[in-house]
Amino acid sequence: MPAQPQPGSASPPEADEASEAHGAGVGGMAMARGGSIAAVARRVGVSVATVSRVLNGHANVRPATRERVLAEIEASGYRVNELARNLRTAESRLLLTMVPDFGNPFYAEIVRGIDSVARGRGYFMLLCDTGADAGRERSYFDLLRRHRADGAICLDPATVQQANRMMADESAALPWVACCEFDPAAGVPYVGIDNFQAARDAVRHLIASGRRRIALINSDDHYLYAQQRRDGYLAALAEAGIEARDAWRVNVNCLDYEAGAEAAAALMHLRRDIAPDAIFAVSDTLAVGVLNGLRGALRRVPGDVAVVGFDDIALAAQVDPPLTTVAQPMRELGETAARLLLRRLADPQADVPGVLLPHRLVIRQSA
Amino acid sequence: MPAQPQPGSASPPEADEASEAHGAGVGGMAMARGGSIAAVARRVGVSVATVSRVLNGHANVRPATRERVLAEIEASGYRVNELARNLRTAESRLLLTMVPDFGNPFYAEIVRGIDSVARGRGYFMLLCDTGADAGRERSYFDLLRRHRADGAICLDPATVQQANRMMADESAALPWVACCEFDPAAGVPYVGIDNFQAARDAVRHLIASGRRRIALINSDDHYLYAQQRRDGYLAALAEAGIEARDAWRVNVNCLDYEAGAEAAAALMHLRRDIAPDAIFAVSDTLAVGVLNGLRGALRRVPGDVAVVGFDDIALAAQVDPPLTTVAQPMRELGETAARLLLRRLADPQADVPGVLLPHRLVIRQSA
DNA sequence: ATGAAAGCGCTAACAG
DNA sequence: CTGTTAGCGCTTTCAT
Numbered sequence: 001m002p003a004q005p006q007p008g009s010a011s012p013p014e015a016d017e018a019s020e021a022h023g024a025g026v027g028g029m030a031m032a033r034g035g036s037i038a039a040v041a042r043r044v045g046v047s048v049a050t051v052s053r054v055l056n057g058h059a060n061v062r063p064a065t066r067e068r069v070l071a072e073i074e075a076s077g078y079r080v081n082e083l084a085r086n087l088r089t090a091e092s093r094l095l096l097t098m099v100p101d102f103g104n105p106f107y108a109e110i111v112r113g114i115d116s117v118a119r120g121r122g123y124f125m126l127l128c129d130t131g132a133d134a135g136r137e138r139s140y141f142d143l144l145r146r147h148r149a150d151g152a153i154c155l156d157p158a159t160v161q162q163a164n165r166m167m168a169d170e171s172a173a174l175p176w177v178a179c180c181e182f183d184p185a186a187g188v189p190y191v192g193i194d195n196f197q198a199a200r201d202a203v204r205h206l207i208a209s210g211r212r213r214i215a216l217i218n219s220d221d222h223y224l225y226a227q228q229r230r231d232g233y234l235a236a237l238a239e240a241g242i243e244a245r246d247a248w249r250v251n252v253n254c255l256d257y258e259a260g261a262e263a264a265a266a267l268m269h270l271r272r273d274i275a276p277d278a279i280f281a282v283s284d285t286l287a288v289g290v291l292n293g294l295r296g297a298l299r300r301v302p303g304d305v306a307v308v309g310f311d312d313i314a315l316a317a318q319v320d321p322p323l324t325t326v327a328q329p330m331r332e333l334g335e336t337a338a339r340l341l342l343r344r345l346a347d348p349q350a351d352v353p354g355v356l357l358p359h360r361l362v363i364r365q366s367a
Numbered sequence: 368m369p370a371q372p373q374p375g376s377a378s379p380p381e382a383d384e385a386s387e388a389h390g391a392g393v394g395g396m397a398m399a400r401g402g403s404i405a406a407v408a409r410r411v412g413v414s415v416a417t418v419s420r421v422l423n424g425h426a427n428v429r430p431a432t433r434e435r436v437l438a439e440i441e442a443s444g445y446r447v448n449e450l451a452r453n454l455r456t457a458e459s460r461l462l463l464t465m466v467p468d469f470g471n472p473f474y475a476e477i478v479r480g481i482d483s484v485a486r487g488r489g490y491f492m493l494l495c496d497t498g499a500d501a502g503r504e505r506s507y508f509d510l511l512r513r514h515r516a517d518g519a520i521c522l523d524p525a526t527v528q529q530a531n532r533m534m535a536d537e538s539a540a541l542p543w544v545a546c547c548e549f550d551p552a553a554g555v556p557y558v559g560i561d562n563f564q565a566a567r568d569a570v571r572h573l574i575a576s577g578r579r580r581i582a583l584i585n586s587d588d589h590y591l592y593a594q595q596r597r598d599g600y601l602a603a604l605a606e607a608g609i610e611a612r613d614a615w616r617v618n619v620n621c622l623d624y625e626a627g628a629e630a631a632a633a634l635m636h637l638r639r640d641i642a643p644d645a646i647f648a649v650s651d652t653l654a655v656g657v658l659n660g661l662r663g664a665l666r667r668v669p670g671d672v673a674v675v676g677f678d679d680i681a682l683a684a685q686v687d688p689p690l691t692t693v694a695q696p697m698r699e700l701g702e703t704a705a706r707l708l709l710r711r712l713a714d715p716q717a718d719v720p721g722v723l724l725p726h727r728l729v730i731r732q733s734a
Numbered sequence: 735a736t737g738a739a740a741g742c743g744c745t746a747a748c749a750g
Numbered sequence: 751c752t753g754t755t756a757g758c759g760c761t762t763t764c765a766t
């Protein structure tokens with residue numbers, strides 16, 4: 001490697017370059033150490049094209065020239081201005097992720113999966129908590145149209161449905177993928193699990209262990225995933241010849257602990273002969289709340305009431321008793337969503353498939 | 368409002384505009400409905416400047432003209448290209464948030480606070496999980512230098528320290544604020560709590576309720592916040608005349624449930640006469656793990672061992688027994704961090720202060 | 735292998 | 751009140 005000035009002793013860039021077209025004055029953008037690509041080019045004595053080639057690792061640059069450019073970049077601390085690059089290449093290299101609530105560990109883990117593959121492919125993540133401002137005037141998809149992000153992944157069931165509804169044909173044209181909540185008929189790439197089967201598996205387990213009065217704490221029935229899980233629940237009851245009582249079904253509009261605790265408390269107020277001896281909650285956070293609500297109602301788990309959750313977040317193994325739950329491959333869900341989106345971005349023509357990932361019933365001690 | 372074409376019947380934009388300099392061909396950027404600002408201007412019969420003025424709500428546009436422009440924008444579905452705007456205005460309107468682990472509800476809630484004020488001021492959030500790729504070659508602060516984000520908020524203690532160390536003077540020059548982990552001497556704006564006091568409060572509570580053999584499960588002692596909490600712990604013991612045993616202090620390098628459970632199990636293996644009758648964990652996630660570890664060791668909480676956590680995440684109130692903990696104003700921490708950063712961005716000269724927010728001991732049933 | 739030059743779409747002087 | 755115009759810093763033909 002050629003001799004270079006020490007980083008600490010690097011001369012103040014541009015200090016005496018009178019020919020600098022746009023100086024480091026107030027408001028100018030070239031205030032960064034190293035200035036613009038033009039400044040680097042001039043100092044090295046090559047053209048901006050050459051510097052650009054070096055920057056982007058193009059092959060057709062003589063090694064000696066490349067070295068000189070690299071040395072100057074190193075010495076001056078030059079950094080490419082991605083604002084300019086983005087305009088020129090017409091891409092932001094940002095992926096928009098819409099999540100209903102990243103306080104929920106389930107979503108947090110999916111987001112992690114997205115982040116990991118995105119970063120590996122040179123993209124960063126724009127994160128929007130859709131629950132943060134429900135009364136928003138504009139669609140988050142506008143961020144795509146305004147070129148703020150190149151593509152989007154939507155984890156929010158409400159937003160997924162709104163998208164499928166509001167932009168019947170445009171929806172499929174925009175580069176986005178639905179994650180967890182999806183409508184195969186919408187023509188939008190998606191990744192999720194077989195919610196019907198998963199719910200049926202859970203309820204079958206409850207039935208197999210002798211429970212007959214099984215309650216379902218579900219999220220809003222407007223959501224497809226909620227409908228599918230409800231249907232799986234009903235199917236399991238039906239095939240066991242158990243009459244499904246309306247009183248056993250409660251819908252909550254929020255998946256937090258309190259909602260689960262309240263729902264469980266309400267369920268325990270049912271007449272003694274129809275009071276549930278099992279509760280299936282469609283989210284582990286809900287189920288943890290259920291455990292708490294049951295404790296408040298002086299019920300033992302699983303003695304008096306068995307509890308099955310959904311997702312298998314890390315917390316599920318920590319509570320008392322450890323939660324039996326339907327595991328979703330959260331990490332893979334996020335990774336797959338990102339990969340599908342990236343594939344779509346690489347080739348807008350490619351028709352990206354919908355993919356279903358396997359779920360798994362994890363039996364611990366709550367049921 | 369003047370008559371406008373229905374959205375559904377809007378004519379296909381640019382379809383027959385031969386004079387379009389850069390068409391909607393492959394690779395062109397103006398493929399968005401409505402084309403570029405120039406296309407809108409031409410269709411309305413005004414200059415690009417006028418359209419830009421309307422777009423940006425500048426006052427000096429005749430109402431009639433404004434209406435015509437607005438109508439065309441509405442009809443064509445034109446959306447401003449933020450890539451171009453960003454280059455021109457030299458700002459990305461993105462805030463970078465670095466978090467060590469957004470699976471931890473503590474950070475998730477802070478991030479929410481950041482997101483909420485950022486969005487309210489027209490900024491979006493670039494979220495990076497610093498734990499995701501520890502062996503990264505480049506500093507996340509490079510994202511600032513490359514103009515990928517206008518400013519940064521760092522929630523990761525390791526990254527905060529690295530920043531303070533690696534860029535002694537440059538650090539203070541970059542627009543960023545430290546959150547939760549901070550060094551007042553570094554000259555970097557920050558927001559956090561008084562960790563020393565908070566820890567002392569927690570341990571004093573334990574002592575006041577008759578505990579004498581108090582263990583501390585702390586994070587890595589390299590972190591300032593860990594040192595401060597340790598000192599608060601030691602101070603409380605000292606003022607009560609309790610000798611601090613080394614065996615009572617365990618450091619973990621990860622704040623997840625398992626780490627807490629393991630630490631608690633280890634602590635319960637101590638000789639009977641020095642086995643702790645209380646455990647103070649510096650994070651609620653750790654404390655929840657402790658509860659689990661204690662259960663495994665057949666200890667009762669708080670009967671045999673009292674437990675105090677830190678943060679007061681929503682989960683704290685749900686576990687059995689409900690966790691006594693030091694509450695941090697998570698939401699406000701995030702909001703304040705964002706506000707400090709935004710203030711710095713609005714006026715680079717302004718010297719933004721460090722701010723300490725109040726903590727509060729929440730007494731539930733674990734201690 | 736290298737350079738000259740043309741913009742990407744937008745904002746903001748400046749001029750009228 | 752409106753238009754003309756000069757770039758923002760970069761990538762990328764197209765020449766040489």
